[in-house]
Amino acid sequence: MATIHVSDPWKDPRTGVLYFRKRIPARFKAVSGLAGDTIKISLKTSDRRAIAQPWAEALTRWAELEAEWTRKLTVVTLTHAQGADIAAKWAACIAGGAPLHRDGENSDVFDLVDLPEERTEENIARMWDRVEYHADEALRLVGVETTPESRSSFVGGMLDVVRCAYLDADLKALGMRGNRAVEPLQAARDALPPVADVPTQQSSTAARVPLLGLFDAWKASAVVKPRTMSDTRYILDALIKHLGHNDAASVSRDDIAQWRDALKACGLSNNTWNNRLSLVRQVFEWGFRESRLPANVADANLRLKKSKTATRLPYTDADTVRILQASRLEARESLRWAPG
Structure with a gap:
């Protein structure tokens, strides 16, 4: 031992x-x-x-x-040429048969690029969620950690190649690939630097990532109030109880959605769910940014519309009469009420 x-x-x-x-x-x-x-x-x-x-x-x-x-x-500031080289390696990896994790989306998520009427807040968030996911996937593929500013520029540069990869996958599913004229991913690769050695995509979900261990690591660097810390731990315990396990790497977006639906069925309000989601999301987001998780499955698109709070109605004439009559019974002048 x-x-x-x-x-x-x-x-x-x-x-x-x-x-x-x-x-x-x-x-x-x-x-x-x-x-x-x-x-x-x-x-x-x-x-x-x-x-x-x-x-x-x-x-x-x-x-x-x-x-x-x-x-x-080891954080580096990416140049435009370095970003293009990383994008090219990611595209080559996908073209070589590596899985394209689309989280249920297809090329329609990029319609807003060409169709202004599709540019709703929700659609924009959905599109950039997928681009950011694959941009971070590309950075992990080559083992590069970059600055927030470099990452933002790199994400923007990944838009076209990710869009082409999704369209390529849709065409392949329809049996329309084979003619070079209808191979969008290859067209995107032609516009990027050539890749001599195609990297091998490593599975980010192979290793188990204890959810409470992830919470502890996040807590060590997070700058939040103690109450937020304790609330987050409480909500994560509830999530673990629902899931039946403590492995953050195996949690899917569908798992979070099912947890939401189960809580809603028990009478949880939309506002309370949104608050719980925000607490969980910050831990998963930290794990994703630090390359512990392949994605932040607790994304903002799982939020619900805010619950409408009950608005207090104005007094009716009858209510006003009863209040004024009751005030006559109050002997102390300081507690009596009368209209101004």
Whole structure:
């Protein structure tokens, strides 16, 4: 049996709770997002005899944070040529037979590019959701972490090639491919730099990603109120109970939609669902941005229309009479009411 060496934990003098405490290496200070020089991970107990398992979990979290910070240190600013090269490699990978994960969408999601009447807020969000997904997929394919500004430009540059890939897939499903004149993806590739070695797409869902572990990693870097932290953990526990497992990597958009429908069937309001979705979405979004998950399945399109709040009606004449009559019974002048 493997033995885990447990160093002397740090004890909070106010609460008595024990913590795993580690000094943050100087090379990680700029990317850790933490104010101090150390990080403390609660072992959630004050009993030194019961810290073996929490200590092992804290070591795992520390390893995850180190890996995350190491990735951030390799962030690069993409040039236009580098972005085109990455897009070309992604297109070559898809053309070579790698699966095109479309999340139930087809090429119609890009109609708004040519049809102004299709440019609704919802349609725009749907289109860019797919482009962003594949842009991040392309960055993971070549192992590149980029700045938010570079990523934004790269996403915009991926629009045409992603659109062609979707149209190509639709034509293939209809048996219309084979003639080079109707191979949109090939046309998009012709406009991109040539690719000598086609990369192999790695499955992002092969490894199990514990949802609560993802929450802990998000919590270590998130800047939110303590109440938001506790609410998020509570909602994630409810999601895990609904799913019957704790693997974030295996959660699909349909799973989130079914959870929503189950809560609605129990009487949950639209506004409450939207709030719960926003709490879950921030954790999945962090996992997606940090390349822990292949996508943020808790996307904004799962929101519901805001519930209409009941509007208080004005007093009727009869109500006014009853109020004025009742006020005559009040002896203290300061509590009497009369129209101005």
